[in-house]
Amino acid sequence: MKIYVCVKQVPDTSGVVAVNPDGTMNRSKMPTIINPDDLNAMEAALTFKDQNEDCKVVAISMGPPQAAEMMRELLAMGADEAVLISGREFGGSDTFATSQIVAAGIHHMGLEKEDMIFCGRQAIDGDTAQVGPQIAEKLHLPQVTYAVDIQKDGDTLTVRRALEDGYMKIQVQTPCLITCIKELNEPRYMTVKGVLECDEMPFTILDYEALKDEPLIEADTIGLKGSPTNIFKSFNPPVKGVGMMLEGTEKEMANDLAARLAEKHVI
Amino acid sequence: MSEYNSSAIEEFSGIWVFCEQRDGKLMPTDFELISEGRKIADQRGCELTGLLLGSDVEGIAAELGGYGADKVIVCDDPALKVYTNEAYTNVVCDMVKERKPEVLLFGASNIGRDLAPRCAARLHTGLTADCTHLDIDMNTYVDFLDKNSNVDVANEKFKMEDVNLKMTRPAFGGHLMATIICPRFRPCMSTVRPGVMKKNEYDSAAAQKCAVEVVKPGIDEKELHEKVLEVVKEAKELVDLVGADVVVSIGNGASKDVEKAKALAQELADALGGGVVGSSRALVDAGLMSADRQVGQTGKTVHPKVYVALGISGAIQHKAGMQNSELIIAVNKNGSEPIFEVADYGLVGDLFKVVPEMITAIKAAK
Numbered sequence: 001m002k003i004y005v006c007v008k009q010v011p012d013t014s015g016v017v018a019v020n021p022d023g024t025m026n027r028s029k030m031p032t033i034i035n036p037d038d039l040n041a042m043e044a045a046l047t048f049k050d051q052n053e054d055c056k057v058v059a060i061s062m063g064p065p066q067a068a069e070m071m072r073e074l075l076a077m078g079a080d081e082a083v084l085i086s087g088r089e090f091g092g093s094d095t096f097a098t099s100q101i102v103a104a105g106i107h108h109m110g111l112e113k114e115d116m117i118f119c120g121r122q123a124i125d126g127d128t129a130q131v132g133p134q135i136a137e138k139l140h141l142p143q144v145t146y147a148v149d150i151q152k153d154g155d156t157l158t159v160r161r162a163l164e165d166g167y168m169k170i171q172v173q174t175p176c177l178i179t180c181i182k183e184l185n186e187p188r189y190m191t192v193k194g195v196l197e198c199d200e201m202p203f204t205i206l207d208y209e210a211l212k213d214e215p216l217i218e219a220d221t222i223g224l225k226g227s228p229t230n231i232f233k234s235f236n237p238p239v240k241g242v243g244m245m246l247e248g249t250e251k252e253m254a255n256d257l258a259a260r261l262a263e264k265h266v267i
Numbered sequence: 268m269s270e271y272n273s274s275a276i277e278e279f280s281g282i283w284v285f286c287e288q289r290d291g292k293l294m295p296t297d298f299e300l301i302s303e304g305r306k307i308a309d310q311r312g313c314e315l316t317g318l319l320l321g322s323d324v325e326g327i328a329a330e331l332g333g334y335g336a337d338k339v340i341v342c343d344d345p346a347l348k349v350y351t352n353e354a355y356t357n358v359v360c361d362m363v364k365e366r367k368p369e370v371l372l373f374g375a376s377n378i379g380r381d382l383a384p385r386c387a388a389r390l391h392t393g394l395t396a397d398c399t400h401l402d403i404d405m406n407t408y409v410d411f412l413d414k415n416s417n418v419d420v421a422n423e424k425f426k427m428e429d430v431n432l433k434m435t436r437p438a439f440g441g442h443l444m445a446t447i448i449c450p451r452f453r454p455c456m457s458t459v460r461p462g463v464m465k466k467n468e469y470d471s472a473a474a475q476k477c478a479v480e481v482v483k484p485g486i487d488e489k490e491l492h493e494k495v496l497e498v499v500k501e502a503k504e505l506v507d508l509v510g511a512d513v514v515v516s517i518g519n520g521a522s523k524d525v526e527k528a529k530a531l532a533q534e535l536a537d538a539l540g541g542g543v544v545g546s547s548r549a550l551v552d553a554g555l556m557s558a559d560r561q562v563g564q565t566g567k568t569v570h571p572k573v574y575v576a577l578g579i580s581g582a583i584q585h586k587a588g589m590q591n592s593e594l595i596i597a598v599n600k601n602g603s604e605p606i607f608e609v610a611d612y613g614l615v616g617d618l619f620k621v622v623p624e625m626i627t628a629i630k631a632a633k
């Protein structure tokens with residue numbers, strides 16, 4: 001059994017964000033992290049591996065060569081193999097083109113009856129949650145998103161899928177694709193041995209040359225040219241005029257506020 | 268249907284909204300989306316159609332007309348009673364291939380975000396997630412930019428005849444806004460955040476005029492690969508953050524006595540005319556508040572008449588969910604926190620001391 005875990009290296013948007021003069025984000029100036037939800041997908045795969053000797057975990061990512069460091073971290077966490085899909089031809093891909101390329105990579109490496117693909121629900125830089133389902137569509141696999149519990153019995157997976165007002169329990173057969181949310185588990189840290197050795201651990205790079213004969217790889221389905229969506233404009237959200245700081249004791253501030261709210265007919 | 272070609276854009280017309288039902292009931296987001304769809308359909312001068320999948324749901328379709336739908340297509344089949352990705356994707360894609368709408372909108376619920384990307388991939392078109400603003404007409408878009416961005420519209424050239432759907436959404440956790448288009452393929456697809464679009468007044472005469480067409484897709488359940496074993500509604504108290512007129516949220520500043528702060532927040536919300544208590548993610552992550560109360564990028568987007576932030580620092584991810592509130596009041600013991608950048612009124616102090624005074628003063632002023 002093989003579990004592919006789709007992982008993305010993302011800028012850490014929780015801290016200070018570097019912005020280019022033209023208003024786009026300067027990714028090179030920002031610290032990068034492994035996308036948080038993807039760590040939950042990784043943990044889910046490693047949990048299966050802990051329980052099944054014949055389970056192999058393959059971390060797969062599409063990104064620039066700088067993602068090498070992340071690939072090594074994934075090996076240090078316990079992945080058996082790490083595969084980075086990287087190439088100029090793939091740059092500028094939107095979710096449609098990205099899923100096309102990642103699906104081609106997985107197809108290239110082979111997907112057997114018992115295999116699964118785990119993704120994080122969404123990446124914090126784009127927040128789209130689209131790539132997982134789109135990979136599933138391109139590989140004609142059943143999908144379950146928002147997984148909070150995954151049970152496997154032979155070829156049958158029973159997954160609890162979170163809804164806003166509860167959950168549903170879904171059964172699908174492998175091979176299939178699951179997207180994971182943070183409620184699923186608590187990701188482990190890299191092992192000490194992993195941290196010490198990961199600098200030397202080899203990972204695989206799949207470039208355009210390696211994938212060009214895959215049926216999913218065509219000039220009009222990958223990269224910027226193959227992306228159906230384009231950025232028409234990006235801009236800064238309006239800066240709201242700074243409001244009014246009320247002054248005085250607690251009581252004075254409260255009375256001042258109440259008077260202003262009454263004047264505006266808010267109360 | 269091998270002749271279906273998503274790049275033959277001139278063959279596509281009409282605005283469609285996928286309307287989600289659970290348990291045979293329409294979701295509140297459906298009405299927001301229909302209202303927004305009406306706006307776009309009017310800009311484009313075309314028909315607005317709701318697409319409703321379910322089993323025996325014909326009876327609830329006309330209500331969508333009350334919010335602006337000209338027509339509702341009901342795809343009726345026992346296999347569509349409960350959502351499955353497989354059956355729903357098949358039916359939505361078949362309908363799109365047959366009728367060719369120009370625009371297709373989904374609510375960005377857990378179901379909409381499961382279904383829409385799969386449909387977009389199958390239909391070979393683009394999809395923009397979690398939009399907060401939509402325009403088709405360039406004049407209204409430029410007007411929107413003028414009011415809501417730092418773009419100097421007077422000094423920029425816009426192609427006024429452009430009729431691509433302009434889909435605007437926050438990017439990079441709310442640090443930037445981006446307008447996305449899908450110029451070469453149809454339908455233009457987007458998911459729209461619940462709670463963001465304003466609902467029209469319900470018009471019962473329009474509801475009566477709404478045309479309802481029932482389509483029977485005739486699904487063979489034996490052919491389906493995805494089985495729903497059960498759907499469980501969790502018996503938690505329902506918190507209607509999104510629909511509330513007043514939201515009083517508490518953050519880490521309340522952590523030393525969350526129960527007390529929650530009671531104060533509720534009392535303040537009541538004094539302000541009635542509302543609900545929200546939370547920053549910090550308290551949700553700490554297990555002190557339930558996740559359905561979280562406001563922000565990974566929680567709910569709210570735009571109440573009054574939003575009060577108590578002991579919340581104002582991280583960008585929190586602001587992303589509340590900065591479009593009509594009036595914002597912030598209480599924080601540190602006067603230099605970023606929450607004050609979006610607040611109309613700022614009160615510096617200990618929330619446990621300030622809030623009781625606020626409640627007294629507001630009650631007295633009414």
Ligand SMILES: Cc1cc2nc3c(=O)[nH]c(=O)nc-3n(C[C@H](O)[C@H](O)[C@H](O)COP(=O)(O)OP(=O)(O)OC[C@H]3O[C@@H](n4cnc5c(N)ncnc54)[C@H](O)[C@@H]3O)c2cc1C
Nearest residue numbers: 518519520547548549563564565566578579580585600618
């Ligand atoms: C990918 C991602 C998504 C996120 N999504 C969300 C989201 O959806 N929503 C969200 O809220 N956050 C979100 N966050 C987290 C966000 O970055 C902040 O960590 C969080 O909002 C902080 O919550 P807080 O303001 O309650 O806590 P803090 O930042 O700890 O602020 C507490 C504040 O309380 C004040 N204070 C302390 N004591 C008192 C007192 N007695 N009286 C008055 N004031 C007091 C302090 O001065 C401080 O300003 C997200 C983060 C990431 C990385």
